[in-house]
Amino acid sequence: MLEKVEPLRADWVYRFTQSNALWVSDLNPKRPHAVTTTGRHTAHYFDSRSVVENKKLLAKAAKDSVKLLMHTGVNLTSVDCVVGPAKGGTKFAEFLSSTIAHQRGFACSWASPSKHDDGNDKWFVFDDLERIPQRGQTVLMCDDTLTTGSSFELIQDALRPLKVNIVDTVCVLLNRYGLSEIRGRNIVSLVDCAMPTWDPFSCQLCRGGSSALRPRVDNNWKLLTAKY
Ligand SMILES: [Zn+2]
Numbered sequence: 001m002l003e004k005v006e007p008l009r010a011d012w013v014y015r016f017t018q019s020n021a022l023w024v025s026d027l028n029p030k031r032p033h034a035v036t037t038t039g040r041h042t043a044h045y046f047d048s049r050s051v052v053e054n055k056k057l058l059a060k061a062a063k064d065s066v067k068l069l070m071h072t073g074v075n076l077t078s079v080d081c082v083v084g085p086a087k088g089g090t091k092f093a094e095f096l097s098s099t100i101a102h103q104r105g106f107a108c109s110w111a112s113p114s115k116h117d118d119g120n121d122k123w124f125v126f127d128d129l130e131r132i133p134q135r136g137q138t139v140l141m142c143d144d145t146l147t148t149g150s151s152f153e154l155i156q157d158a159l160r161p162l163k164v165n166i167v168d169t170v171c172v173l174l175n176r177y178g179l180s181e182i183r184g185r186n187i188v189s190l191v192d193c194a195m196p197t198w199d200p201f202s203c204q205l206c207r208g209g210s211s212a213l214r215p216r217v218d219n220n221w222k223l224l225t226a227k228y
Pocket residue numbers: 033041042200203204205206207211212
C-alpha cells in the first residue's frame with residue numbers, strides 16, 4: 001500500500017512547487033507519474049534548475065538556509081569557503097557565501113568543482129584556479145539536492161589533498177536521502193522529502209492505472225500538475 005509522503009517545511013514545499021521545481025503526487029490514479037533520468041518510476045520529482053536560475057528565490061533560499069545552519073549550531077564565523085558541485089550546486093554555493101559574508105560582516109569565498117568521468121571512476125576537480133580552498137581553511141559543503149550523498153563523498157576526496165577542515169553539516173535545498181544525517185554529517189535542508197523510486201516492472205502506480213511520463217518532455221509537466 002502506498003503512503004503519501006508529507007515533505008517538511010510547508011512554506012518551501014509551496015515555493016518549490018510554485019516555481020515548477022517540485023512535484024509531489026496526490027496518488028490519484030488518473031494523474032500520471034514521473035519517470036526519472038535513470039528510467040525508474042516515482043510519485044515525486046525535483047529539478048532545481050528553476051530555483052537556481054531565479055535570483056530572488058535563491059537569495060531567499062540561501063538566507064533561510066543560513067538561519068537553519070545557525071540554528072543547528074554551525075559556527076558561521078569559522079567558514080572560509082562554501083563548496084558546491086557544478087552545476088547544480090554552483091549558484092547555491094555562491095549565494096550561501098554572500099549571505100554568510102553579509103550576516104557576519106566579512107568576506108566568505110566559494111568554489112565549485114566539476115565532475116570528471118573516465119567510464120569507470122568519477123571524481124571532482126577544482127578547475128577554476130582562482131577558486132580553490134586554501135590549506136587550513138574551513139569549508140562548508142552544499143548542493144542543490146541530496147540523493148545518495150555520493151557527490152559529497154567525491155568532493156571530500158577532492159578536498160583531502162588541500163588539507164582543509166570540513167564542517168560537520170552539509171547544506172542542501174532538498175533532501176531526498178530520507179535521513180537527517182549522512183555518514184556522520186548533519187543535513188540542513190529547506191525541504192525533506194524521501195522520494196522512493198520503483199523499477200518500471202514492479203511499479204505500483206502503473207499497476208493502479210496511472211501512466212508514466214518524463215516530466216520535462218513536451219507538455220508532460222502540465223499533465224503531471226493538472227487537476228484530476
Ligand atoms: Zn510506473
